[in-house]
Amino acid sequence: MVSGQRRPRFEGRLGQVLVEGGFLTADQLLEAEQLMMKEGKRLTSVLQEKGWTSKDTLTTVLSFHLKVPVADPRQVEVDPEAVRLVPEALATEANVLPIATDRDGTLRVLMEDPGDFDTINKLATLTGRQIKAVLPIGDGLDELIKRNYSAGADLTGAIDMATRLGAGGTAIEQVPREVAQDQDTFGDGGTDAGSSLTSRNLSQAPVAHAVDMITLQAVKIEASDGHFRPGQDSSKVLYRVDGVLHEGPVVPLTLHEGMVSRVKVMANMDITETRRPQDGHFTMTFGERNVDFRVSTTPTTWGELMVIRALYRDEGLRPLNELGMEGATLISFRRALKSPYGMVLVSGPTGAGKTTTLYGGITELIDGRSNIITIEEPIEYRLDNINQVEVNRAAGIDFAHGLRSILRLDPDIILVGEIRDTETASMAVDSALTGHLVLSAIHANNAAGAAVRLVDLGVEPFLVGSSLVGVEAQRLARRVCDHCKLEREPTAMEAIAYEQIMQEEASEFFIGEGCNLCGHTGYQGRIGIFEFMQVSEEIRRLIAGKSTADEIRAQAIREGMIPLEKAGMMMVKEGITTISEVMRATFVV
Ligand SMILES: [Zn+2]
Numbered sequence: 001m002v003s004g005q006r007r008p009r010f011e012g013r014l015g016q017v018l019v020e021g022g023f024l025t026a027d028q029l030l031e032a033e034q035l036m037m038k039e040g041k042r043l044t045s046v047l048q049e050k051g052w053t054s055k056d057t058l059t060t061v062l063s064f065h066l067k068v069p070v071a072d073p074r075q076v077e078v079d080p081e082a083v084r085l086v087p088e089a090l091a092t093e094a095n096v097l098p099i100a101t102d103r104d105g106t107l108r109v110l111m112e113d114p115g116d117f118d119t120i121n122k123l124a125t126l127t128g129r130q131i132k133a134v135l136p137i138g139d140g141l142d143e144l145i146k147r148n149y150s151a152g153a154d155l156t157g158a159i160d161m162a163t164r165l166g167a168g169g170t171a172i173e174q175v176p177r178e179v180a181q182d183q184d185t186f187g188d189g190g191t192d193a194g195s196s197l198t199s200r201n202l203s204q205a206p207v208a209h210a211v212d213m214i215t216l217q218a219v220k221i222e223a224s225d226g227h228f229r230p231g232q233d234s235s236k237v238l239y240r241v242d243g244v245l246h247e248g249p250v251v252p253l254t255l256h257e258g259m260v261s262r263v264k265v266m267a268n269m270d271i272t273e274t275r276r277p278q279d280g281h282f283t284m285t286f287g288e289r290n291v292d293f294r295v296s297t298t299p300t301t302w303g304e305l306m307v308i309r310a311l312y313r314d315e316g317l318r319p320l321n322e323l324g325m326e327g328a329t330l331i332s333f334r335r336a337l338k339s340p341y342g343m344v345l346v347s348g349p350t351g352a353g354k355t356t357t358l359y360g361g362i363t364e365l366i367d368g369r370s371n372i373i374t375i376e377e378p379i380e381y382r383l384d385n386i387n388q389v390e391v392n393r394a395a396g397i398d399f400a401h402g403l404r405s406i407l408r409l410d411p412d413i414i415l416v417g418e419i420r421d422t423e424t425a426s427m428a429v430d431s432a433l434t435g436h437l438v439l440s441a442i443h444a445n446n447a448a449g450a451a452v453r454l455v456d457l458g459v460e461p462f463l464v465g466s467s468l469v470g471v472e473a474q475r476l477a478r479r480v481c482d483h484c485k486l487e488r489e490p491t492a493m494e495a496i497a498y499e500q501i502m503q504e505e506a507s508e509f510f511i512g513e514g515c516n517l518c519g520h521t522g523y524q525g526r527i528g529i530f531e532f533m534q535v536s537e538e539i540r541r542l543i544a545g546k547s548t549a550d551e552i553r554a555q556a557i558r559e560g561m562i563p564l565e566k567a568g569m570m571m572v573k574e575g576i577t578t579i580s581e582v583m584r585a586t587f588v589v
Contacts, residue, residue, distance in 0.1 A: 013115070014043060017061060018053065028052050042112065045139050058137055068114045068133060071099070073140035077516040078148050082107060085127045088149040094119040097145045098127075099134065106130040110141060156249070158213040162206035163255050207258040211266075214248070214259075215284065215308075219291055221519075224310060230256050230303035241519070242478050242526050243351065253303060260297060260306050267295040275299050281378065294378060311380050320360040323353070324528035324571070329472075329562060333532045336470035337361050337439075343432035345419075345471045346441045347450035353476050353528055354441040355380055355417070361439060362386065362415050374415035375402035391417070399424040407431060416440040422458040429459050432467040446564060447471040447533035448553035451543050465544035468535045473564060475585040477577045478523035481512035485575065494579040501569050510575035527576055529568040529585060533561050 015033070018024040024032075024047070032046045039046075047053045053061075055072070062070045082098040085107060091097055096111040096119060107129045111119065114133035123131045214237060218226045223239035226248070235256035237248035251259070264271045267280030277298045284291050292311040297304045321330060336344045344361070346354045359381055365372060366385050374383075377391035377399070387409070389402050397405075399416060400423040406414060418441045419425050432438040444450035450471045454464045487508040490498060495506040512522025533539070533556040542552050557563055562570075568582030 014062065018047075021061060023053055023057055023061060042136075042139065044137050048138060055137060062135055062137070068135050069108075070135045070137045071110060072138055073110065073136045073144045074138065076110065076144070078144070080148070083148050085129070086123065087126075090122065090126070091145055091149060094122070095141060095145070096123070097141065097148060098123075101129075102132070104130075106132050108132050108134050110134045110136050110144070112136065112141065158206065158210040159249055159251055159255065162210040162258065163252050164206075207255065207262050210251075210255065211259050211262045215293070217248070218308075218310060219284075222312070226308045226310070228256060228259060228306040228308075230300060230305065232302055235303070242521075242523060243476065244521070246519070256303060260304050263295055263306060263308065264297070267293070269295065269297070274304055292380075317359055317363065317381055317383075318356065320357070320364065323357060323360060323530075324576075325357075325530045327562075328560070329530050329532045329567065332470065332534050333361070333472055333530075334364070336532075336534065337365060337437075339437060339469045341432060341435045341437050342469035343428065343438045343440070343467045344469050345447075345450050346439070346474070347444040347447060347453075347471060348474045349443065349445075351476070352474050353526075354474065357472065357474060357528070357530075358415060358417075358439055358441055359383070362413070365413055365437075370412040371410060372413045372415070373406045373409055373411040374417070375399055375406055376415070376417040387411075400427055403427045403431070411436060413437045413439070418442065419454070419457070425454055425457040425459050426463075429454070429463050429467045433463065438467075444473070446549070446553060447473040447531055447561070448556060449473075449549040451533075451535075451539075451552060452549045455543070455546065461546050462544040465535075465540040468540075468543070470535055471533045473531050473533075475529045475564060475568070476526045477529055477568060477571070477581045477585040478521075479525045479527050479577055480510050480575060481515065481518035481522055481524040483517045483524070484513040484515035484522065485510045486513055490579055494583075497583055498569055498572070498579055501565050502573075506579075509572055509579060511578050523581070527571065529564055529571065529582065531561055531564045531567055534559070 015024070015029045019026055019029055028050075032043060032050065032052070035041065035046050036043055041049075044058055047058065048055055058070070062068055076099055078097065078099045079101065082101050085101075086096070086098045086109075094111070094116075096109050098107050098109050100108045102108065107123070107127055109123060109131055111133050112135075114135055120131045120133065214226065218239055221239060221241055223241050224243075225240040227236075227238040227240070227245070229236045229238065230253060233253070234250050235253055236250050238245045239248050240246070261271045263282075264278070264280065266282040268282070269278045269280040277296065280295045282293050282295070284293065294309040294311065295306065297306045299305075320333065325333065346357050346361075348354050362372065362374070363383065366383075368385065371387075372385070373387045373389065375389045375391065379388050379390045382388065389397075389406060391398055391402055399418065400421070403414070403416060403424060404427065414428075414431055414436050416424065416428050416438060419428055420443065428438050428440055442450045442453055444453045448471075450473065451464060451468060455461050488511050490506050490509055498506040512518055512524070514520040514522045518524040533553075535543075536559055538559070539552060539555055542555055553563070565582065565586045568577065568586055569579070571577050572579050572582055
């Protein structure tokens with residue numbers, strides 16, 4: 001809480017104004033002041049708890065009579081750029097939080113006592129800016145300060161320390177793999193003295209601490225990837241969130257090298273090899289959350305580029321209907337999955353969520369009777385009651401080899417992670433024609449395009465036609481942020497796009513205005529857009545007759561397929577995503 005001697009000056013004045021204005025009796029003020037002393041609460045909180053003055057009244061009195069802007073710490077938006085201007089130590093000590101920068105450069109600072117000129121002067125000297133005090137109405141400032149400083153400041157501190165002390169590399173190599181792994185699993189008793197010593201004593205391994213902090217930050221913001229990009233003078237860390245890259249910290253090159261080595265140790269990669277691309281993976285536990293990380297390094301002019309992909313295991317496995325697949329599309333996809341044999345494909349560009357859909361589909365097929373086997377690269381989610389095989393190119397096991405080995409195990413249902421070469425394509429088609437249900441992903445523009453892609457890979461068109469049961473195609477679109485969504489007229493271009501696809505007039509649609517909870521992007525999370533082509537006799541005939549993707553697609557639409565762009569616009573109509581997002585997602589491959 002705020003230290004005692006600062007409070008009376010301002011809050012005394014506030015109490016006085018309230019009494020003079022007839023908003024509070026003198027007795028009430030006296031009682032409130034006693035409670036403040038006893039419970040360490042702020043006047044505004046006590047008054048609200050007692051029900052003597054409402055928040056609205058306080059806001060009015062404070063802004064008009066005392067000429068101080070007010071903000072509720074539980075709702076105020078905080079600009080991270082503003083936070084960066086004031087170091088954590090000062091913010092914590094003075095119990096203040098910079099929340100925004102005005103257009104003229106004035107820094108708005110949330111502070112318990114707007115009359116505390118010592119702190120205001122300190123802030124002004126430090127930042128070289130005018131300071132405007134904003135009074136927190138109600139409690140919650142402490143919490144807000146903690147929340148805004150914790151991740152970012154720990155990270156900055158860790159990087160600073162690692163830069164000063166640890167970039168030589170010796171500290172990293174001392175951390176053996178087992179210890180590194182134990183250290184990453186919090187809260188499991190810590191009976192092993194060795195590992196708990198290492199995890200507490202982070203100053204011995206500042207580089208490891210910097211890596212931990214960057215990873216923690218990535219998980220906090222639910223980044224899908226972290227990039228460590230070396231340049232001529234320094235290295236940049238970038239995070240991909242909802243498909244878009246955001247800039248993270250910039251670190252010196254020496255620290256970059258240290259961090260790459262540290263991650264290689266964690267991921268069981270060769271730290272002496274820096275001239276060849278390498279892959280590896282490791283797992284970390286954050287509270288109750290298990291996260292798998294896949295690591296790839298590639299040599300560049302300035303050093304090794306490292307990309308870490310986070311696989312949030314627990315969240316990755318989701319039923320089909322939670323992915324955004326709905327109505328007729330969901331029904332026909334599920335019907336296709338129930339076929340005793342044949343091939344069901346999931347298609348789309350890279351990063352469209354194909355794997356999640358495949359897992360969603362295969363999970364629905366687990367019935368305890370069927371022998372389900374997968375061949376994947378890599379295994380992204382471990383599933384119960386399913387046999388999973390991983391591609392291991394070093395050992396000579398690629399999709400085609402893996403598929404051949406799998407077939408000896410008498411499977412009923414086979415999931416092939418991806419079809420991208422002729423051998424895998426023809427083996428998958430053969431398996432589908434010999435009594436197996438085969439599920440796979442394929443890189444293609446749309447459902448009809450996926451069928452044609454198999455033909456392009458060299459499979460006989462009539463075999464493709466006979467084996468295919470159905471093809472799904474998908475994209476990921478960003479979801480409108482629920483916290484800042486509002487209705488708006490579409491632009492002329494958006495209206496044209498909507499009207500062409502939907503054959504109806506465009507009205508108002510929801511967009512996200514941008515707020516703190518969505519990083520001012522107006523979007524939060526993503527949702528799948530799906531189309532599903534059932535392979536009818538007519539479509540079979542078209543595929544076998546080497547028709548183009550456009551011809552096949554037109555027939556599928558005539559037979560009732562809701563195409564991607566229409567499925568997307570239907571989501572726009574429901575306020576789930578925006579026209580521009582649907583256009584971006586469905587027109588780009
Ligand atoms: Zn928002």
